Amino acid sequence: MKKSTAKLTALTLAAMMALAGCGSSGGSTSGSGESASSDQLTDLYTWETQAREVETLNVLNSQNAADSNVITNLVEGLLSTDSEGQLIPALAEDYSTDDNGLTWTFKLREGLKWVDKNGEEKADCTAQDFLTGLEFVMNYHKNASTNISMPQEMITGADEYYEYTKTLSEEEGRALTADEGSKFLEMVGIEAPDDYTVVYHCTSELPYFPTVATYNCLYPASQALIDELGIDGFLACDDTTMWFNGAYLLTSYTPNNEKVLTKNEAYWDTESQRFDTVTIKMIESLDTGFQLYQAGELDRIDLSESNLTTIYNDENNEYHDQLVEKRPDKFSYQFHFNYSKMKEDGTPDDNWNKAIANTAFRQAMYYGLDLTSYYARTNAINPLKCENNFYTMKGLVYMSDGRDYTDVVAEKLSLGESDGETMIRLDADKATQLKAQAMEELSAEGVTFPVEIDYYVPANNQTSIDSATVLKQAFSDSLGDDFVTLNIKTYVNNLTAEVVDPQLQSFIVNGWGADYGDPQNFLGQETYGEDGAYYSQNYSNINDATDEELISLYQQFTDLVNTAKAITDDTDARYEAYAEAEAFMIENVLVMPCNYNIAWQLTHVNDYTTKNAAFGIQNYKYVGWETSVDAYTTEQYDEFASGSGNGASAAE
Numbered sequence: 001m002k003k004s005t006a007k008l009t010a011l012t013l014a015a016m017m018a019l020a021g022c023g024s025s026g027g028s029t030s031g032s033g034e035s036a037s038s039d040q041l042t043d044l045y046t047w048e049t050q051a052r053e054v055e056t057l058n059v060l061n062s063q064n065a066a067d068s069n070v071i072t073n074l075v076e077g078l079l080s081t082d083s084e085g086q087l088i089p090a091l092a093e094d095y096s097t098d099d100n101g102l103t104w105t106f107k108l109r110e111g112l113k114w115v116d117k118n119g120e121e122k123a124d125c126t127a128q129d130f131l132t133g134l135e136f137v138m139n140y141h142k143n144a145s146t147n148i149s150m151p152q153e154m155i156t157g158a159d160e161y162y163e164y165t166k167t168l169s170e171e172e173g174r175a176l177t178a179d180e181g182s183k184f185l186e187m188v189g190i191e192a193p194d195d196y197t198v199v200y201h202c203t204s205e206l207p208y209f210p211t212v213a214t215y216n217c218l219y220p221a222s223q224a225l226i227d228e229l230g231i232d233g234f235l236a237c238d239d240t241t242m243w244f245n246g247a248y249l250l251t252s253y254t255p256n257n258e259k260v261l262t263k264n265e266a267y268w269d270t271e272s273q274r275f276d277t278v279t280i281k282m283i284e285s286l287d288t289g290f291q292l293y294q295a296g297e298l299d300r301i302d303l304s305e306s307n308l309t310t311i312y313n314d315e316n317n318e319y320h321d322q323l324v325e326k327r328p329d330k331f332s333y334q335f336h337f338n339y340s341k342m343k344e345d346g347t348p349d350d351n352w353n354k355a356i357a358n359t360a361f362r363q364a365m366y367y368g369l370d371l372t373s374y375y376a377r378t379n380a381i382n383p384l385k386c387e388n389n390f391y392t393m394k395g396l397v398y399m400s401d402g403r404d405y406t407d408v409v410a411e412k413l414s415l416g417e418s419d420g421e422t423m424i425r426l427d428a429d430k431a432t433q434l435k436a437q438a439m440e441e442l443s444a445e446g447v448t449f450p451v452e453i454d455y456y457v458p459a460n461n462q463t464s465i466d467s468a469t470v471l472k473q474a475f476s477d478s479l480g481d482d483f484v485t486l487n488i489k490t491y492v493n494n495l496t497a498e499v500v501d502p503q504l505q506s507f508i509v510n511g512w513g514a515d516y517g518d519p520q521n522f523l524g525q526e527t528y529g530e531d532g533a534y535y536s537q538n539y540s541n542i543n544d545a546t547d548e549e550l551i552s553l554y555q556q557f558t559d560l561v562n563t564a565k566a567i568t569d570d571t572d573a574r575y576e577a578y579a580e581a582e583a584f585m586i587e588n589v590l591v592m593p594c595n596y597n598i599a600w601q602l603t604h605v606n607d608y609t610t611k612n613a614a615f616g617i618q619n620y621k622y623v624g625w626e627t628s629v630d631a632y633t634t635e636q637y638d639e640f641a642s643g644s645g646n647g648a649s650a651a652e
Contacts, residue, residue: 039628039629040273040626040627040628040629041275041299041604041627041628041629042275042276043275043276043277043278043279044275044277044278044279044299044605044622044625044627045278045279045281045297045298045299046278046279046280046281046298046299046300047280047281047282047283047289047292047298047300047301048066048069048280048281048282048283049282049283049284049285049286049458049461049463049464050256050282050283050284050458050460050461051457051458051460051461051464051495052066053066053255053256053282053493054066054067054070054071055067055494055496056235056236057070057071057074057237057238057239057242057250058234058235058236058237058242059071059074059075059216059219059221060133060136060137060143060146060147060216060217060219060221061143061144061146061147061235062146062147062216063146063147063534065331065511065513065617068216068617068620069617069619069620070250070259070261070280070620071216071617072246072617072618072619072620072621073246073247073248073261073278073620073621073622074242074244074246074248074249074250074261075216075219075220075244075245075246076090076091076219076245076246076247076267076268077090077091077213077214077215077216077218077219077220077618078090078091078092078095078106078130078198078213078214078218079092079095079210079213079214080214080611080616080618080621081214081611081612081613081616081618081619082611082624083608083609083610083611083612083624084612085395085611085612085613085614087210087211087214091108091109091112091125091220091245091268092106092107092108092109092198092213093107093108093109094106094107095107095210095213097209099205100205100207101202101205101206101207101208101209102201102202102204102205102206103199103200103201103202104199104200104202104206104209104210105197105198105199105200106197106198106199106200106213107196107197108126108127108195108196108197108198109196109268110196111268112124112125112126112245112268113125113245113266114222114225114243114244114245115243115244115245115249115264115266116243116244117239117240117242117244117249117250117251118249119249119264119265119266121266122222122224122225122243123222123224123225123243124195125220125222125245126192126195126196127192127194127195127196127197127198128178128192128195128223129220129221129222129223130190130192130198130218130219130220131178131184131185131190131191131192131198132177132178132220132221132222132223132226133218133219133220133221134151134155134158134178134188134190134217134218135176135177135178135182135184135188136221136226137151137217138151138152138158138161138162138165138184138188139161139162139165139173139174139176140162140165140166140173141165141168141170141172141173141174141231142173142174142231142235143235145531145532145537147215147216147217148162148217148531148532149524149525149530149532149533149534150212150215150217150515150516150521151217151218152531152532153203153520153524153532153565154202154203154206154209154212155188155189155190155200155201155202155203156188156189156201156202156203157187157188157189158188158189160187161183161184161187161188164183164187174231177223178223179223189201189202204568205568205569206568208516208517208518209516211516211517211518211615211616212515212516214516214613214615214616214617214618215515215516215615215616215617216617217515220245221234222243225237225242225243229241238253239251239252239253244264245266245267246264246267246621247263247264247267247269247272247274247621247622247623248261248262248263248264248267248274248278248622249261249262249263249264256282256493257281257282258279258280258281258282259279259280259282260277260278260279260280261275261277261278261279261280261622262276262277263275263276263277269623272623272624273623273624273625273626274622274623275622275625278622281297281298284460284461284462285304285461285462285463286301286302286303286304286307286463287304287306287307287462287463289301289302290303290304290307290602293602299603299604299605299627300601300602300603300604300605301601301602301603302326302599302600302601303323303599303600303601303602304377304463304466305376305377305378305380308323308380308381308600309380311323312380312381319602319631321633321634321635322602322631322632322633322634323600323602323634324600324601324602324603324632324633324634324636324637325379325381325382325598325599325600325637325641326597326598326599326600326601326607327607327608327612327641328596328597328598329513329596329597329619330393330395330513330514330612330613330614330615330619331393331511331512331513331596331597332388332390332391332392332393332394332511332512332513332522332593332596333388333509333510333511333593333594333595333596333597334388334391334509334510334511334512334591334592334593334594335365335507335508335509335591335592335593335594336507336508336509336510336535336539336540336591337356337362337506337507337540337590337591337592338352338356338503338505338506338507338508338539338540338541339353339356339357339540339541339542339544339545339547339550340353340503340541340542340544340545341353341356341454341503341504341505341506341541342502342503342504343504344504346502349454349506351447351448351451351452352451352452352453352454352506353545353547354442354445354446354447354547355438355442355447355451356506357545357547357549357550358438358441358442359549359550359553359588359589360434360435360437360438360441361434361438361442361451362588362589362590362592363430363434363588363589364431364434364435364437364438364479364483365479365484365589365592366425366586366589366592367425367426367427367428367430367431367434368426368427368428368431368432368434368435368478368479369474369475369478369479370422370423370426370474370477370478371387371423371471371474371594371595372384372422372423373470373473373474374467374470374471374474374595375387375595376470377466377467377470378595378597378598378599379598379599379600380600381600382598384418384420384421384422384423385596385598386595386596386597386598387418387423387424387595387596388593388594388595388596389410389413389415389424389425389586389593390406390409390410390582390586390593391512391522391523391526391582391585391586391591391593392405392406392409392514392519392522392523392578392582393406393512393513393514393522393614394406394596395614396514396517396518396519396522396614396615397517397518397519397575399572399575400571400572405519405575405578405579408575408576408579409579409582409583409586411579412579412580412582412583413583413586413587431478431479435479435480435483438483439483449482449483450481450482450483450484450485451483451484451485452484452485452487452506453475453484453485453486453487453506453507454487454489454504454505454506455468455471455472455486455487455488455489455505455506455507456489456490456491456495456499456504456505456508457488457489457490457491458490458491458492458495459490459491459492460492465488465490468486468488469488471486472486472488489504495508500538500539503541508539509594509595510535510539511597512525512535513614513615514614514615514616515615515616515617516615516616517614517615519564519575519578519579519582520561520564520565520578521615522582523561523564523578523581523582523585524561524565526540526557526585526590526591527554527557527558527561527562528542528543528551528554528555528557528558529543529558530558535591540591542554553588553590554590556584557581557584557585557588557590560577560580560581560584561578561581563577563581564577564578564580564581602631603631603632604627604628604629604630604631604632605625605626605627605632606625606626606627606628606632606640607640608640608641608643609624609625609626610624610625611623611624
């Protein structure tokens with residue numbers, strides 16, 4: 001959700017409280033304490049916070065989960081997943097390999113269509129569109145390095161083609177296509193022997209390659225639409241200009257207010273359970289969302305700490321028996337430090353940059369920062385259930401003996417077991433020692449204390465501001481005002497444009513959700529000196545850092561990641577090597593694990609019927625959802641959870 005986001009997807013924790021959709025249909029009996037009805041909702045009313053407005057509707061040009069959550073309903077890829085995270089067909093009705101994953105063949109359905117927002121047919125969706133889509137992704141002058149990392153690593157010739165396009169002028173690069181006889185087809189291991197067959201030639205045997213087919217780097221694009229709009233117009237496509245081949249059309253869009261998705265009658269899966277319409281309301285805060293739920297205007301809502309506590313502590317509250325704990329989502333959240341921070345006047349923030357480059361300074365935060373109160377903002381009932389001590393999300397991959405990959409990382413970090421009361425990694429004595437060490441070392445370099453930390457949240461989102469206030473107090477209580485001071489700052493509309501691009505943040509808490517089923521997709525986002533490393537390029541700015549010790553740590557980490565990536569014939573050895581790299585990253589606090597998102601909600605949606613994969617962008621696809629015109633009860637959700645497979649316990 002590059003993400004990831006998305007890819008995940010990258011997601012800001014400033015808006016963590018609004019990760020999953022929620023709501024209540026106009027006219028549904030959301031306030032009743034009765035058991036949920038067997039009657040399904042025909043129209044769904046869900047939500048996002050205004051902090052998570054989409055930045056682009058171009059499926060090939062996004063690694064943002066807030067974008068993907070919408071786009072996945074508008075544009076379809078080769079494969080999808082079911083409610084237990086298992087691969088299922090989408091545009092491809094079948095796929096296979098005859099050489100242990102070196103070559104993958106996908107057979108498309110016949111009769112696939114591109115339509116406009118009015119549902120009018122514009123073109124057939126064929127195998128050629130997957131070639132066109134990949135050429136667009138891997139063309140530097142078209143897509144500016146977005147979504148390149150997976151094809152770059154996995155598809156023969158893709159990296160070479162990307163580097164080739166970088167040598168061309170913008171005019172020359174943009175003139176390239178994926179047509180027969182093109183430079184792209186000459187160089188890249190992809191072919192369309194007929195209208196219904198797409199073949200990928202991989203750089204090595206990749207048994208997990210089908211999981212990549214759920215991510216938007218392999219999504220189709222129509223050359224006819226690109227020709228009609230031009231490159232810039234295609235990149236900036238909106239609901240009025242884009243074409244759709246997914247489950248829904250975006251028929252109404254008012255930024256920062258509301259989106260209306262309408263069932264696409266030309267969608268291939270005519271028998272699927274879909275809503276007539278899905279209305280996504282953009283809300284200022286969870287408190288606002290709760291008011292809308294009470295008024296019957298949303299079909300589900302995540303609960304703020306105060307509302308959850310109020311309802312939970314009052315057995316007579318009309319919603320008490322409807323409190324349900326959400327299924328863990330696929331995102332693992334971390335503190336992503338900015339190693340080349342700028343001040344608002346455009347000059348380097350040398351005090352922060354020197355401080356964060358110091359290993360003892362970072363480790364003092366890792367061992368000393370108690371985030372329990374911060375977790376309670378999401379889950380006041382079970383706050384430590386949100387504790388995260390890893391970079392890679394639990395449930396992504398498993399060793400041959402059944403152990404979760406993160407269990408191997410935990411062993412290498414010597415993490416103990418939770419006592420249910422205190423974060424596992426906290427060590428007050430070690431934090432005190434590291435704090436003193438950092439202050440001595442950094443004072444000698446001219447760093448002044450307390451070190452100012454700039455943390456940005458959306459100005460129009462009270463939930464985010466309240467969460468930031470709790471985080472500020474956690475820094476103060478845990479580390480002392482003599483060491484650091486967290487400054488809460490705000491942006492107006494766009495985090496990327498207003499904060500990240502000018503490099504103003506000291507850190508951002510972002511979540512990454514896997515694009516495909518391998519640890520590389522997590523750890524490869526943080527490597528040094530690589531164009532496809534999303535966080536290195538867009539958030540940490542490590543490639544601009546000058547501290548030699550810090551750069552050396554990043555180089556060591558990168559070497560460990562690349563060593564693991566090179567192991568393709570032994571899955572256990574591969575995962576063991578990745579665990580070594582991840583443990584090194586965490587021990588040196590190059591990033592700092594933060595949380596999982598496990599909130600409480602009121603809902604008319606059975607989350608255990610929605611798509612639930614640890615990879616890809618499809619989890620927010622409004623297809624196959626079981627709903628009820630009456631709210632589900634706590635008892636019913638307990639039954640749903642007990643009957644679920646791997647997805648129910650992914651982060652537990």
